[in-house]
Amino acid sequence: MTDSLLRRAQHSLAPAQRRDLPVLQALCAQDPVATVVPAMHLDAALASGTVPAGMWVVRRRSGFSHDTIGLIWAGANLCLVLPSTGDEAADDDLRADIAAAVIARLSRPAALVGEARVTLDLWGRVEPWWGPAREVRERQASMLIDGPAHRPSPVSEPAPSLEAVLSLETVRRARDEDYDDLLPACVHMFIGEVGYDPMRHGRVAYEERLHYLVRAGRAFLQYGVVHGRRQVVFKADVGALGGGVAQLQGVWVHPDLRGRGLARAGLAAVIDTVRADTAPMVSLYVNDFNASALAAYRAVGMRTVGTFATVMF
Template sequence: MTESLLRRAQHTLAPLQRRDLEMALEWCAADPVANTFLAMHLETARRSGGLTPYLWAVRRRSGRALPGMGRETIGVIWNGANLTALIPSADDPDTGDDVRAEVAAAMLGRLNRPAALVGRADLILDIWGRVEPWWGPAREVRANQLSMALATSPRHVASDGSGLELEAVRRATMQDYDELLPASVHMFLGEVGYDPMSHGRAAYEDRLRALIRAGHAFLQYGEVDGRRRVLFKADVGAVGGKVAQVQGVWVHPQARGRGLSKAGMAAVVEAVHASIAPTVSLYVNDFNTTAIAGYRAVGFSQVGTFATVMF
């Protein structure tokens, strides 16, 4: 991608400015479940008064203002460990297909390739198709992930805890860290496909400690093989736009098939509704039919489709 091509483009990327924050948050509010992660970082910037270098504005070089938008800024991108974005639709009559093509070109020129692209499937797969020749190959493309949400009281589903001596689901404390860490690593291995302790161990451990200190890590203990272990865990990985996104749901292999995930998620939803956010969301791979059935049993319903491209 040459500089001459970037100069001819009508859309480009520039560091987000404070004047962009309120408008970007309004865009996120139009689909708060899809944009929870992005809204979280925008809200953090608004509260702190500082701007992170990971937030980028999609700017139009010239032309008339679009309805509901400023004269220059038409979208926003977060480019940290993961990349997520809010960009006008490719079939928007005011912008057409050019905006996404030009944003993809600007991404190649200005952004580092992240560990993953995550977000609304229509946008993420569109972007991926444009940057794949430069950023590919992907380690895995999960093109159809159900985006699910629950804003009402959960349905309680009884778990079969016979022989497990289950304790109540609760927030983790730092005293739980040594037991929670291996459970979190096991979840990550199964979900993402590599050992986080071999790739960025310090950052992974710092992230877990931050979740615990924020009251965003939940767990349940029980007895397996005569030892007290973490049998269920779930994290509130992002909170923005009055939506809490649950991530990292995991059940100990020897406790699966007993309904711990359904009962645990119902307890987590109640706790989140009480003190974190009125809407709880998550996204789950379409091939994980057991998890999807469990979430539906608790009361979650599909509200959109996500995609994840992992490098």
């Protein structure tokens, strides 16, 4: 991609400025669940007055002016906020221009994540430059709950079996003193979900992130005594928080206790706590082939509101 080609394009990509923030926030508000990650960084920028380097504005040339029509968050993951114009040909031109600008101006992230239609379209255009992908997850259910969570019922949903666990403690926010117990559970979850050990690749950043979540009150856990040892049996994090939406990530149950209802009971407790004091809407996204996780999320009252996709490098 050459600079001359980019100059002739009808759409451009530029670093965001403080004057752009209210317009970008309004764009994210059109779909707060799909845009929670960019919205989180917008909220922080509006509060601090400092615009982060990873925030980019998509503009359309209109006569002698440029209209703001989209947003790209380019951090560890790249998220694209690009509402449809309703005109298929115009949308195709827009995405072609943005793909060209992304290739020319941004480095390949760890992943592309977001609304499936836009994310997969971008991937198809940048693949010759950024490929191959390590994995492409084309269909992930984007789920939401904005009311009280359904609690396990003694009739239809028996309480978790305690054959292998005793002294099941209350689900609560993690504290600094829990860190050494929480870290192995987080690593086990990450390996199973992402496919590599974060303690071998990017350990410092991974541990800094976990410390931040704990100190911000955004990491939740539950202890139990499993096979005679007190350890974490359930965990979940508020991995992103912005625009009135708290996105849950890293939901995990001890391997020896799966299928006993701990996920449903734990999620219900986390959802109600988060909705009470953090954000009115709680969301997450999950692979469409993960039937057990989908069943647990639906059981607590979450509903599917869209489709995400993730391209991992």
